[in-house]
Amino acid sequence: MRRQLMRQGNGLSRHAYIAKAFAYGTKRWRAFNRFLYDGQLEPDNLIAERAIRGFTVGRRNWLFLGNFAAAERSAVVLSIKLCGVDAEAYMADVTERIQNDWPASGWDELMPWSWVRREDMPFPLAA
Numbered sequence: 199m200r201r202q203l204m205r206q207g208n209g210l211s212r213h214a215y216i217a218k219a220f221a222y223g224t225k226r227w228r229a230f231n232r233f234l235y236d237g238q239l240e241p242d243n244l245i246a247e248r249a250i251r252g253f254t255v256g257r258r259n260w261l262f263l264g265n266f267a268a269a270e271r272s273a274v275v276l277s278i279k280l281c282g283v284d285a286e287a288y289m290a291d292v293t294e295r296i297q298n299d300w301p302a303s304g305w306d307e308l309m310p311w312s313w314v315r316r317e318d319m320p321f322p323l324a325a
Contacts (some may be wrong), residue, residue, distance in 0.1 A: 200223075200224060200227050201225055203220045203224050204220070204224055206220060207220035207221060207224070210268055254274070277310070279312045281310035281311045283310045283313060287315065288310060291313075291315065292308050292313070295308065296308075
């Protein structure tokens with residue numbers, strides 16, 4: 199395939215886009231084929247791109263939050279989501295628990311990383 203790229207590229211103008219693509223491929227041939235010799239390598243970086251997609255899309259959206267308070271609220275919701283918690287259900291449940299006189303000694307239980315939905319809580323055993 200490399201010989202074919204070089205052969206086809208020789209007959210084209212240096213300034214043609216296809217000739218530039220052929221030259222790019224032939225100059226980086228070892229890097230393009232590295233995954234063939236090491237089974238742990240991926241042929242592309244789509245896994246990494248998918249992993250950062252949420253941040254890159256969000257970065258563009260965060261530019262238009264409007265003010266500092268909106269940015270703080272967005273940061274709170276995103277930090278809750280990073281804990282793997284449904285942010286809407288979490289906020290509704292925690293707000294309700296605080297309104298119903300949740301004890302100050304139990305604040306740690308309301309943190310997103312240790313929060314448990316009421317439906318998922320075990321029932322207390324009767325005495």
